[in-house]
Amino acid sequence: MVDTPSPNATEGRAVQPSFARGPVVAVAALLVLVLLLAAGGYGYHRDELYFLAAGRHLAWGYVDQGPLTPLFARIATAVAGDSLVGLRVLPALFTGMLVIVTALLTREFGGRRGAQTLAAACAAVSAIVLQTGHLLSTTTFDLLVWAVVAWLTARALRRGGPRWLLVGLAAGIGLQNKMLVAFLLLGLLVGLVVVGPRRPLRDPWMWGAGLLAAALWAPYLAWQAAHGWPQVELSGSIATGGSTSSEPWWLVVPFQLVLVSPLLVPVWVAGLVTLWRSRTYRLFPVAYALLAVLFTATGGKPYYLGGLYPVLLAAGAEPVLRWVRAGRGQAALLGGALVLTAAINATLMLPVVPVAQLKDTPVTSVVPDVGETVGWPEFAATVAGVVAAQPPGTVVLTANYGEAGAVQRSAPGIPVVSGHNSYADWGTPPDTATAVVVGYPRALLRQWCGSLEQAAVIDDGVGLDNQEQGRPVWVCRNPVASWTALWPRIRHIG
Numbered sequence: 001m002v003d004t005p006s007p008n009a010t011e012g013r014a015v016q017p018s019f020a021r022g023p024v025v026a027v028a029a030l031l032v033l034v035l036l037l038a039a040g041g042y043g044y045h046r047d048e049l050y051f052l053a054a055g056r057h058l059a060w061g062y063v064d065q066g067p068l069t070p071l072f073a074r075i076a077t078a079v080a081g082d083s084l085v086g087l088r089v090l091p092a093l094f095t096g097m098l099v100i101v102t103a104l105l106t107r108e109f110g111g112r113r114g115a116q117t118l119a120a121a122c123a124a125v126s127a128i129v130l131q132t133g134h135l136l137s138t139t140t141f142d143l144l145v146w147a148v149v150a151w152l153t154a155r156a157l158r159r160g161g162p163r164w165l166l167v168g169l170a171a172g173i174g175l176q177n178k179m180l181v182a183f184l185l186l187g188l189l190v191g192l193v194v195v196g197p198r199r200p201l202r203d204p205w206m207w208g209a210g211l212l213a214a215a216l217w218a219p220y221l222a223w224q225a226a227h228g229w230p231q232v233e234l235s236g237s238i239a240t241g242g243s244t245s246s247e248p249w250w251l252v253v254p255f256q257l258v259l260v261s262p263l264l265v266p267v268w269v270a271g272l273v274t275l276w277r278s279r280t281y282r283l284f285p286v287a288y289a290l291l292a293v294l295f296t297a298t299g300g301k302p303y304y305l306g307g308l309y310p311v312l313l314a315a316g317a318e319p320v321l322r323w324v325r326a327g328r329g330q331a332a333l334l335g336g337a338l339v340l341t342a343a344i345n346a347t348l349m350l351p352v353v354p355v356a357q358l359k360d361t362p363v364t365s366v367v368p369d370v371g372e373t374v375g376w377p378e379f380a381a382t383v384a385g386v387v388a389a390q391p392p393g394t395v396v397l398t399a400n401y402g403e404a405g406a407v408q409r410s411a412p413g414i415p416v417v418s419g420h421n422s423y424a425d426w427g428t429p430p431d432t433a434t435a436v437v438v439g440y441p442r443a444l445l446r447q448w449c450g451s452l453e454q455a456a457v458i459d460d461g462v463g464l465d466n467q468e469q470g471r472p473v474w475v476c477r478n479p480v481a482s483w484t485a486l487w488p489r490i491r492h493i494g
Contacts, residue, residue, distance in 0.1 A: 020113035024103040027120040028096040034346075035092035035133050039085040041351025042373040044409070045135050046402025046467075048087060049376065052077065053405050054422060061223030062422040063230040063493055068177035069138045076136070082409075091140045095133030098310060099123050101147040105314035108154045109274075109281065112318065118334075119310075119317035122267055125342040126260040126313075128306040130349040131367065138178045139303065145174030146184055146307025150284070153188060157280055160203050168209030172216025179231065180304060185213070187291045191283025230493055234421075237494040239299025247302050252295050255302030260309055261341040268309055271316030284311050359463045372402065372467060375460025379403065379468055380410035386436045386455045386473050387414050395429040397476070397490075399439025403468065424491035431482035437474045448486055450478030 044052075055074035060067055072090050080086020102123040103116040111119065123129055132140045148170045156163040174181040192201055200206045224231055239249075247255060257265055276285045288308050295304045324330040346352055348367050355374060358364060364371035384407070387394050395415045398404040404418035417427050429435055437445060438458070445452050456473040460466065479486060 017107055017110065017112045017116075019107055020103065020116040023113070023117040024100055024120045027117065027124050028099040031099055031124040031129075031133070032092045032096040034350075035095060035130075036085070036089065038134060038350045038352075039088040039092065042355055042370070043376050044084060044087075044373065044406075045137070045369065046372045046376075046400070046405070048073070048136050049405025049409060050401040050421075050423075051136055052087070053401070053408060053426070057422070057426055059223065060219040061227070063227070063425075064234050064421050065138050065178060066176040066220045068141060068173075069136065072141070073136060087136050088134065091133055091136050094140050094144045095129060098129065098133075098144045098147055101144070101151050102310040102314050105147065105151045105154065105311055106317050108151060109315050110318065111314065115317035115321050118267075118321060119314045121338055122260065122264055122313045122317070123310055125338060125345055126264075126309065127345045127349060128259045128303055128309070130345050131369070132306075134350055135369075135373075139306070142174065142178045142180055143307050143310075145170060145177065145181055147310040149174065149181065149184060150308070150311045154281060156206070157197065157200060157283075160200065161205050164200070164203065164205040164209040165212060166209075167206075168212035169216070171209075172213040175213060175217040176220055180307070182217075183291055183294065183304070184287065184307060185210075187287030188283055190290055191286035195282045195286055197280055230421075233493045235298070238301065249296055249299045252300065252302045252305075253292055256292070256305060259303060259306050260313070261337075261345060263337040263341050264313075267316040267320050268312035269316070270319045271312035271314065274315045274319055275312070281315070284308070284315075288312070355464075356462050359465065364464065364466065368466075371464055374462065374464050374466060375458075375468060376402075376406040377410050378461045379458055380406045382456050382458055383407055383436060383438060383473060384411040384414060386475065387411075389455070390434050390436065390475065393430065394434045394436060397429060397435045397437045397440075403439055419487065419490035419492055421493055424487070428487050429483040431484055432479065433483065435476045435479075435483075437476050438471055439468075440474075442472070442474070445474055445476060448479055448490075449474075449476035450480055452476055 051070050051073040054062055054065075054070035055072075055077065058067065058070060058074060062070065073087065076083075076087045076090060080089070099120045103120040106116045106119040129143070132143060149167060152163070152167045152170055156167055171181050171185055192198060260268060272285050272288065275281045288305065291305055291308070294300070295302075320334065324334050348363055348370075351370075351373075353361055353363055358370070358374065383396055387396060395417060396404070396407050398407070398416065398418045399420065401418055401420045401423045404416045404420070404423050407414055407416045415427075415429075417429055418424065435449075436455070437449075442452070453475050454472045455475050458468050458471045458473065460469050463469075
């Protein structure tokens with residue numbers, strides 16, 4: 001319930017319901033426990049291998065991200081050592097915090113204890129929350145930041161003043177992780193201008209919050225400027241399908257039906273309607289619509305809107321509970337939807353299916369990222385075997401950062417380079433070195449290598465058709481020019 005006359009919520013002067021601390025924290029703790037129990041399943045994702053490498057090269061920015069997620073990886077390895085579970089502790093904790101913030105949003109919107117618990121449960125079983133909570137990724141922290149910014153914005157809209165600085169602080173921290181937060185701020189600002197409330201536009205504290213966010217973002221922007229704004233090139237690559245998680249532009253809107261669950265669409269749709277009917281919080285549906293159009297037009301990834309679903313679930317929980325209380329069968333329908341959603345999403349997003357059986361299921365077809373967590377030790381062992389048969393000084397050259405990270409982690413004595421994203425800045429092969437190469441097509445390698453032979457084929461051992469399966473491993477000798485001279489042709493962003 002949002003801004004409708006009631007004992008709990010009046011326009012701009014709400015007496016807030018009590019916080020359902022016990023059940024909400026229980027839901028969050030159960031989710032964290034599930035994520036930690038699943039943390040050791042399958043293996044590292046290619047992005048996690050990249051973050052581990054980036055954590056060894058701490059900087060104010062990278063080609064494709066800000067400094068925070070590599071810093072999280074560095075902290076995890078410093079505390080837990082070389083541990084997959086240790087790497088995934090922070091993501092699990094961030095995800096638990098996201099569930100709690102969703103409930104706090106519900107409370108801010110006037111939702112009572114039952115609605116807060118329902119919103120927390122809906123967030124906890126959401127597809128995007130389970131998927132990103134299981135892995136260390138930039139999106140894991142980004143979802144939490146969007147929810148926190150939305151919650152603090154909702155509070156500041158009703159109270160104003162210095163509370164806006166907290167919005168700027170949260171946004172500025174988030175911008176050091178992922179630039180997407182800037183789009184949320186843009187959407188909210190447009191919402192304020194178009195539908196109000198416009199009082200914050202006259203509040204100097206709100207503009208001070210914008211300056212604070214920009215100041216915190218400045219080191220990353222300075223890094224991007226000094227390196228020729230590679231993030232712009234990356235965005236173009238994503239728009240043309242150059243990422244594992246890229247989708248056609250026309251799928252951005254339909255994809256929203258599965259980001260939470262098809263069975264829970266009525267909850268967040270009720271949230272959209274409820275927020276639109278509110279004079280205070282109408283800016284959130286405007287931001288959602290604007291960003292849906294913007295991400296569609298620019299070829300963004302469908303999950304880019306994921307950060308707004310805690311807001312929509314929070315606003316939709318109270319009206320859904322009213323509907324449940326209005327009849328006898330509704331409670332069973334809602335409970336069944338939650339249980340079925342949890343079962344389906346856990347099977348798809350978490351390492352539930354035995355790895356040897358994955359190839360016989362639709363899991364990796366529905367969620368390709370799952371396939372990118374299988375086979376890395378076998379990959380590294382195959383590459384290392386080829387290197388062992390070559391002369392001293394041989395290096396490994398890979399086409400993507402996951403391949404390079406896998407070799408670095410599982411065969412740490414072998415020198416590895418890659419032209420992909422920030423890996424391209426971390427070293428090149430000695431100018432005349434023999435290179436064991438994987439990931440590049442033969443036709444391209446013939447342009448670089450005086451002598452080229454295939455030495456092995458990648459096999460993940462379980463027959464799973466992921467990105468690396470079946471790729472040849474080449475031995476490149478006598479490069480046609482020094483590797484330093486070839487490097488501008490080898491480095492790529494995507």
